[in-house]
Structures are given as structure tokens and as C-alpha cells.
Amino acid sequence: MKKYLLSLLGLSLFFISCSKTDDSLATQEIEEVVGSPEPEIDVTVQNFMWQTMNTYYFWQSDVPDLLDSRFSTETEYRTFLESEEDPSKFFDEKLLFSEDRFSFYSEDYKELTQSFAGISKSNGVEFGLGLFSGSNDVYGYVRYIVPNSDASTKDIKRGDIFTGVNGTTLNIDNYIDLLFGDSDTYTLNMAEIANNTVSDTDREVTLTKEANLIENPIHLTTVLEVSGKKIGYIMYNGFTNEFDEELNEAFGEFKSAGVTDLVLDLRYNPGGSVNSALLLSSMIYGTHTDQVFLKARYNEKLQSEFNDAELISYFADKTDNNTPLNTLGLNKVYILATSSSASASELVINGLDPYLDVVHIGETTTGKNEFSVTFVDDFDNGNVYSPNREDKINPDNQWAIQPLIGRNENANGFSDYTSGLVPDIFLEEDLSNLGVLGNSNEPLLAKAIAEITGTTAKMDFNVDLPVKLISSSKMFTKTKDNMFMDIKNPLPIKTKTVLQP
Structure with a gap:
């Protein structure tokens, strides 16, 4: 995502005069603007949510309560915010x-942003x-x-089963x-097959x-020599941009x-940074900075404000730290993907x-196929989260x-x-x-090796x-x-009052 998106927040309904510079329309500000008694509940969070969703949400025009014409007065808007405490x-x-299956919220933005960096509370x-078949009983298996x-x-270890x-x-x-x-400690009751x-x-x-706990998404890399082929294998479990340099080193x-073929294992990868997906795809295909990797499509209100050049991202030739990309320049890649492969994982498959x-096995x-952005209550930054502005968040x-x-479209x-x-x-x-x-005997990898070498694997699939x-x-x-866009150098937004009390 580029900085142009933020300037368009001025098109939204910010129900506050242009002279206001506070981070949010808090309860006290509502009282000053409307001249009514202090509301019974604090609607700071609800206001932040509505303003952001009205501007950016992909389905903004499909949700009646998010329409620009939804409220005829500021009092009516405030009443709506107070309707759910x-x-x-x-x-x-x-x-x-x-139809939205993936948008979500967090009561603690710090915990959320740490998770995007691969930091979490985990055992x-x-x-x-x-x-289990014909039962409501659940089993777990270690991946x-x-x-x-x-x-x-x-x-x-991997493959262990637990039932209690x-x-x-x-x-x-x-x-x-x-x-x-809430319990941080528990005992797994193990089973066997x-x-x-x-x-x-x-x-x-x-x-x-x-x-x-910090998880390096580059879980495993190895080079397998089979039937005269040098096959690179990488298990990549999350598109975490803090590890882009390590990913480039792996390539x-x-x-x-002298790797001639690549097996990219995304079977457990639920997604993450779009920029990391672009870099990974460039490491596989090439540093073709004149070729389209993706085209972004926003809601109707925002899409019309962009020209084609602003909506297109091209393959890259360097990381965000200006490190030249190591690329294999392949014309074929084998990707292991399952029902747990989502968002940025799917973006790599579709973008390449x-x-x-692209031989998809699994x-x-x-x-x-939609992307998102982390929003916090930072009015002057378009409510877009920036790690350098934590002291500016309400x-x-x-x-x-x-x-x-x-949504991200591929070049086609x-x-x-x-x-x-x-x-x-x-x-x-x-x-x-x-x-x-x-x-090489792990079934999904073995299948990929068999396809690469053209030989019949000894194992039964x-x-x-x-x-x-x-x-x-x-x-x-x-x-x-989640699949999230990286917004860099956001511009201050301009407020615009369009409703009359």
C-alpha cells in the first residue's frame, strides 16, 4: 500500500470542525459540538471504528449503517454510536x-502488532x-x-496425537x-495410532x-540431490516482514x-505481509521490476480516486533495507498448500x-483474497498504525x-x-x-520430488x-x-464536516 491512500480520508464523514486537532471525537468533544448533555456511555472506540470503516472498508457501500448518507444530523450519529455499549x-x-469472514478487532493494539512481528504468548x-468420525470428540495432532x-x-514432536x-x-x-x-499451563493427554x-x-x-516467544517463519531449509537434480526445500510458516532479510539469505x-528446482512449503502458512509475499515471489521468479505482481482494488469510494500506476505493485529487486534480492529465476515452482494455507500464501500462488x-500439491x-490494514486511534495519521507514532495514539x-x-488481482x-x-x-x-x-520420504515433499525428477516414488501415496x-x-x-498491507510514510488527514446539526 502506498501513502496516497491516507489522503483520501478527507472524503469521509468526520463530524468535527476543521479547527479540531484532537486524536478522536471523545465524549467531551461530542458535547461541545452538539451542545447536548454528556452521553451515558463513552463512545470513543465506536467513533474510531465507524470513521475508519466508513472510509476504508471494502464493502462500505453494502453496509447501510456505513453509508455516507446514513445520518442527517450529528445527534443522530451520536445516538447510533451509543446504541451498543x-x-x-x-x-x-x-x-x-x-459475507465478511475475516475482519476482526483487538482490545490491545500492542498485542496485535507484536503478533504480526512473530511475537506471541505460546508454548x-x-x-x-x-x-473423530461420527462423534463430537476432538483430537489434536502436532504439526x-x-x-x-x-x-x-x-x-x-510432529505426528503426536492428543485427545484430552x-x-x-x-x-x-x-x-x-x-x-x-486463560490458563497458561495445561497437560495434554496423549494418544497413539x-x-x-x-x-x-x-x-x-x-x-x-x-x-x-518469537517464531522465525523460515522453519526449515535444505537442498536435496535426487536423480541429478538439486532441489531446494523451504518450509515458510508466516509472511513476517521482520524476517525478510533472513528469507533473502536463505535464497x-x-x-x-546451484538449486535447479524449488519446493515451497506453505501447508501451514496462514498469511501475513503482502510485501513479504511480493519479495518471496521475486526471489522465486526474478527481479522484474517492470512486470506486475498485483493490482489493488478498493471500495467504490476510494477506487475512483486512484490511477492505474498507483494501484499496481511490481516485482522487486531489493528488500526494504535495500539489500539486492537473491533470485532463482525459475520458470516452474512446486508449492505445497492445504486448507490451512491462506491470504498471502494464496497471493504468492495467484501472483506467480x-x-x-505453479504446481500446487496438497x-x-x-x-x-482480501487484504487488510491495522487501524488505531491516531487521527492525524489517518488512524493507520505506525510503530513510530505510538505516543500519538489516543x-x-x-x-x-x-x-x-x-482485493489483490494478479497481472491477468x-x-x-x-x-x-x-x-x-x-x-x-x-x-x-x-x-x-x-x-525426502515425507509424503507431500516426496510427491513433489517425484514430479520434479519424473521418477516413480517408491512410497505408496x-x-x-x-x-x-x-x-x-x-x-x-x-x-x-490475515493478509495485511504495509503503509509507509502516511500523510496527515484533513477533516471535513458534511453534516449539519
Whole structure:
């Protein structure tokens, strides 16, 4: 996202005179403008939410309460803000379009922005959750362990199964409270698989969530030499721009090793930074700064204000730190993606598709083709969050919202994948044989190697216990499966009063 977007906030309804310079329209300011008694509830948060959504929200014209013509007087607007005292309900019930699956809020913007940087409170076990056939009982299976976490010191690894917490069997009604509740420490009741049957065991693993755990999204890289091919493999679990330099270094190692083919593992990657997606795609395809990677499409009110040059992002030749990109210059790439692959992961697949042969192995992806921005109560910065302006954020409002504000089209103008991107080669993960990540016998990687080399793999790709996912641990983090734009050098916004009291 570029700085031009912010200047357009002047088109929105800011119900405050041009002489006002405070960060938000707090309750006291409403009283001064309208001349009515102090409202019974503080609507600072609701006002911040409405102003932002009215300006940026992708479906702004489809939500009656967000229309520019919704309120004829400032008193009517204030009454609307007071109609729901709980800001979370106000956001969910009054501001969201019915088809919106992904916009969300946070009561603590600091916790949210730390999550985008890969910092969270976690015990280090990343897991998927599924339902047993014909039952409401839930099982969990370990996908991977975050290095340097509490779990990395415990007897738990990829492929392990658990069916209970603290002696209570997991089911569809209690798994959220037991696994994602207020308790930082819990004990997993482990199970095992034998003859394609899951059975409880006496084994227990006690885990403790630690604050400020940093996960490097570059979970694993390796070079495999098979049948005369040098195959680079990278498991990338989140588009975190704080690790863009390390990502570039990884591709530098691939390049130095003479990698001829690449397997990009996004099977557990729920998304993140659009800019990181652009950089990764450039590392794969090339530093073609004259070729379109994506075209942004905003709501009707904002779209008409932009020219084509302002809406287009091209492939890159350097990182944000001006480090030259290491690129493999491939004409074909193998991407492992599943139903847990979302947003920026899908953006890479879609963005590369016009230029090279993308072989998608796995399952149909999530289908999140919209991007978002983090907004906080910083009026003079267009309510756009900037880490350099934390002292400017309204101290009486620590809320943040992460609404969907647009869609990214590829160079061919395609963005219609709300039902997900369908794989070229369908292959589910097998609970009875998850395999070791990065090992040539791990089923999804083995399938990619077989496609690359043109040889028949020795292993059987039949899936005995397919994973039928209902959720995963990443969906209970602050960032979930979000795709966000990076707004740099935002311009101060101009207020505009259009309603008469």
C-alpha cells in the first residue's frame, strides 16, 4: 500500500470542525459540538471504528449503517454510536458485511502488532484439530514445534496425537476453553495410532505458554540431490516482514548451491505481509521490476480516486533495507498448500501464475483474497498504525481493528478465489504417516520430488487417515489468517464536516 491512500480520508464523514486537532471525537468533544448533555456511555472506540470503516472498508457501500448518507444530523450519529455499549458487538453486529469472514478487532493494539512481528504468548506447539468420525470428540495432532519454546524441551514432536487436556476429553464444546482459555499451563493427554485406530495412552505432556516467544517463519531449509537434480526445500510458516532479510539469505544459499528446482512449503502458512509475499515471489521468479505482481482494488469510494500506476505493485529487486534480492529465476515452482494455507500464501500462488508454471500439491486453500490494514486511534495519521507514532495514539483508546479493505488481482486481473485455490495434484496429509518435515520420504515433499525428477516414488501415496480439519492453533492467535498491507510514510488527514446539526 502506498501513502496516497491516507489522503483520501478527507472524503469521509468526520463530524468535527476543521479547527479540531484532537486524536478522536471523545465524549467531551461530542458535547461541545452538539451542545447536548454528556452521553451515558463513552463512545470513543465506536467513533474510531465507524470513521475508519466508513472510509476504508471494502464493502462500505453494502453496509447501510456505513453509508455516507446514513445520518442527517450529528445527534443522530451520536445516538447510533451509543446504541451498543460493547465495542466488540458494535463492530461485529453493526459494521460488518454478511459475507465478511475475516475482519476482526483487538482490545490491545500492542498485542496485535507484536503478533504480526512473530511475537506471541505460546508454548511452542503448533497443532491441527479434527473431529473423530461420527462423534463430537476432538483430537489434536502436532504439526511442528517452535524452536526455543517450552515445547522444544518436552517429549512431544510432529505426528503426536492428543485427545484430552487435564484429564478431560476434548469435544466440540470444550476444546476452545481447554486449549485456548486463560490458563497458561495445561497437560495434554496423549494418544497413539495403531492399525488406523486412535487409542488413548497414559502418557502426559505438561506445557506452559511463554510471553514474547518469537517464531522465525523460515522453519526449515535444505537442498536435496535426487536423480541429478538439486532441489531446494523451504518450509515458510508466516509472511513476517521482520524476517525478510533472513528469507533473502536463505535464497542466497539456494543460489550458491546451484538449486535447479524449488519446493515451497506453505501447508501451514496462514498469511501475513503482502510485501513479504511480493519479495518471496521475486526471489522465486526474478527481479522484474517492470512486470506486475498485483493490482489493488478498493471500495467504490476510494477506487475512483486512484490511477492505474498507483494501484499496481511490481516485482522487486531489493528488500526494504535495500539489500539486492537473491533470485532463482525459475520458470516452474512446486508449492505445497492445504486448507490451512491462506491470504498471502494464496497471493504468492495467484501472483506467480501468469509468469511461471505453479504446481500446487496438497488441498484446496482457504480462499482469503482480501487484504487488510491495522487501524488505531491516531487521527492525524489517518488512524493507520505506525510503530513510530505510538505516543500519538489516543491513550484513552487502545483498541485496534483489522478490516478487509481491498482485493489483490494478479497481472491477468484474476482474484476470484473465495472458494480457495484448487490443487493440481490432490494429496491430503495422513495422520498415520505425517512424516518428517524436509525428509525426502515425507509424503507431500516426496510427491513433489517425484514430479520434479519424473521418477516413480517408491512410497505408496494412499492416505489411510486423512486429516479433516476443523481448526488449528494458529487460528487462535491475534493474527489468525490475515493478509495485511504495509503503509509507509502516511500523510496527515484533513477533516471535513458534511453534516449539519
